[in-house]
Every structure is written in structure tokens, then in C-alpha cells.
Amino acid sequence: MPAAQPDTTDASRTVFGYREGHDTTFLIGRQRYRLLLRAETDSTQPLVTTTEGIVGGAFADDTTTFAQTGRVRGYAGRQIITLLDSAGRRVFRRVLHKPDFYSVASRDIITVSNPARPAFIGYQAASQMLGFTLPIGIPYSDVWQQGLILLGLDGRLKRLATTYSSSWDAPDCVPRLLPDGTVLTCEELLLPNQQRMSLLKPQAQLVAALMLTDTTLCTMYRYGQYRSQPALTASESDEEDLSADFQGPE
Numbered sequence: 001m002p003a004a005q006p007d008t009t010d011a012s013r014t015v016f017g018y019r020e021g022h023d024t025t026f027l028i029g030r031q032r033y034r035l036l037l038r039a040e041t042d043s044t045q046p047l048v049t050t051t052e053g054i055v056g057g058a059f060a061d062d063t064t065t066f067a068q069t070g071r072v073r074g075y076a077g078r079q080i081i082t083l084l085d086s087a088g089r090r091v092f093r094r095v096l097h098k099p100d101f102y103s104v105a106s107r108d109i110i111t112v113s114n115p116a117r118p119a120f121i122g123y124q125a126a127s128q129m130l131g132f133t134l135p136i137g138i139p140y141s142d143v144w145q146q147g148l149i150l151l152g153l154d155g156r157l158k159r160l161a162t163t164y165s166s167s168w169d170a171p172d173c174v175p176r177l178l179p180d181g182t183v184l185t186c187e188e189l190l191l192p193n194q195q196r197m198s199l200l201k202p203q204a205q206l207v208a209a210l211m212l213t214d215t216t217l218c219t220m221y222r223y224g225q226y227r228s229q230p231a232l233t234a235s236e237s238d239e240e241d242l243s244a245d246f247q248g249p250e
Contacts, residue, residue, distance in 0.1 A: 013196070020135060021119035028123055033091070035130075037227040039115035044081065045076035047098065047111045056142060057110040072108055074098075076159040077115030079134065092155025104162045105136045114139050118149055121174075126181035126192065128153045133163055133175055142167060148185050150174050161185045172208040179214050 021037045047062050051070045060066035061073040077098050083091040097111050120133035130151045137144035144167035150158040163186045164170035173186035181192035186209055189197040199209055199219055208220040 001012075019133065021117040024120045025156075026120070026123065032086040034084040034086075034088075035120055036080075036084065037117045037120070037132075038082075039117045040078055041115055042076040042082065047074050047076055049071070049107050052106055052109045054106070055112055055138060059112040059138075071203060072112055074110075074112040077113070079115060079118050079149075081118060081132065081149075081155075083130075083155065084151075086114075091153070092151075094151055094155045094157065096149070096157070100157075101134070101136065101147055101160065104160050105145040105165075109138055109143070110136055112139065113137055122177045124177035124179075124183070125183065126179060127158075127177075129158055129177065131175065131177045131183070137167070146170075148183075150183065159190065161190065162187050163230040171204055171206040173206075173210065176211050178211070184209065184211060184217070217231045 002111045017173075023037055024035045026033055026035070048071055051072050055072045057063060057066045057168075058141060059072040059074065061071040062069070065071070069096065079096045081094045081096075083093075085091055098115070101110050111138050116135050118134045121133055123130055130153070131150040132151070134147045135144055136147060141240075145165055146163035148161040148163050149158075150161070161183075163175055164173075171186055173184070175186055176184040178184065183190040186199075188199055188205075191197060199206055201221060203225050205222040206219065207222050208218070210218045212218050227233050
């Protein structure tokens with residue numbers, strides 16, 4: 001008999017970065033399933049919105065008026081998740097469009113983003129849900145956000161959630177579907193009783209959220225807040241680099 005896999009994780013292994021999905025075969029009990037994961041852009045359907053400050057003039061709807069309007073343009077896109085059974089018969093086909101994610105990521109970033117394929121993270125028997133992460137970012141940049149997609153085995157959308165709102169300060173965390181029906185999104189815990197437990201704290205940055213076992217969560221925080229340094233004089237700026245200052249809580 002092969003040795004059972006331990007239910008612990010190596011907390012020294014950090015996980016960051018962009019991860020796009022690919023077609024996957026997996027088992028539920030003895031039944032084999034196949035996931036086909038696709039992403040498409042429709043360049044015939046422009047989308048326009050107002051920048052929230054991060055998306056710049058490279059994506060302007062009209063470069064001559066961008067400074068006044070802040071309007072940026074992208075194109076319609078969608079993710080297609082198809083589940084096949086072991087005989088190749090379609091179990092469901094779920095299509096998600098860019099506007100579906102306005103509640104979990106910034107609208108301007110979604111608008112200009114190139115649709116990415118969802119990444120399958122697992123099946124949860126307790127809730128009969130499939131979980132997927134979806135990277136959403138500004139093209140040709142390191143500005144990314146990530147959403148979590150939860151689908152029932154019938155293809156119905158159960159929930160969309162935020163995994164992280166900024167790639168710059170995202171915690172070391174991998175979203176998890178836990179055996180008891182809990183879901184770790186990396187910003188909160190979605191409990192089986194439909195309640196939600198936030199992992200975020202005021203005046204603190206969530207550095208890591210690691211499942212040490214199926215029932216033990218370790219969270220790490222950096223306390224304090226960033227404040228801008230006072231402007232330096234010309235002579236001072238020659239001697240010092242201007243930077244943000246991390247202040248401990250008062």
C-alpha cells in the first residue's frame with residue numbers, strides 16, 4: 001500500500017505570480033472528468049469605462065481627450081468552462097463575460113485586460129463545487145488582480161470572490177477548497193453556513209495565509225501603514241532618495 005500523503009504544507013515555499021489555466025482531467029470518486037478551459041476576445045465589441053487611476057493613456061478611448069475624461073477602452077471577452085464525462089459527453093458549458101467580474105476586480109483593469117483561461121484548483125465534495133482562479137491584469141504590465149470562480153457540478157455559478165486586489169501586496173496564499181465545505185479565498189474564509197470571515201485587518205497588511213492542515217490556518221500580518229515622506233528641498237534630494245515610509249501603529 002502506498003503511504004498516505006501528509007495533510008501538512010511546507011510554509012517556507014512561497015507562491016506568487018501569474019498562473020493561467022489549462023485543460024485538466026480529474027477524478028470524483030472513480031468517475032473521470034475532463035475540463036476544457038478557454039478564453040476569447042471579441043474585437044468587434046469595444047468596452048469603455050473611466051480609469052480609476054491605474055490604467056493609463058496607453059489604453060485611452062480617445063488620446064486627445066483622455067486627460068479630461070479618463071476614458072479607457074478594451075474589448076469584450078469571455079471565459080468558457082466545459083465539463084465532459086468519461087465518455088466525452090458534455091455535463092455543462094458555462095460562459096462568463098467581463099462584466100460578471102466587476103464585483104471582484106477593478107472595472108478599468110477588467111475592461112482593458114486580455115481574457116485569460118481559468119485555472120482549476122480542485123473539487124469540493126461537501127458542496128459539490130469546482131473551484132477556479134482567474135488572473136485579471138493590465139496587458140504588458142505587472143499590475144494584476146485575481147478572482148475566484150465557484151461552480152456547481154451542474155455548471156451553475158455559486159459564487160465569485162476576490163483572491164487578491166493587487167499583485168504588489170498580495171499575500172503568500174493559494175486558494176483552497178477544504179474538506180468541510182470551507183473555502184479559503186486568500187482574503188476571507190467562506191464558511192459552510194454561508195457566513196464569511198474576513199482575514200483583512202485595519203492598519204495591517206496580510207502577508208501570508210497558509211493552511212497548515214485541512215483545519216488549521218496560519219495567518220501572518222505586517223502591522224502599520226504607509227505614509228508619504230514630506231517633500232525634500234533641492235539640496236536634500238541630492239543626498240537622500242525619496243521613498244514611502246512605513247510607520248508602526250500609533
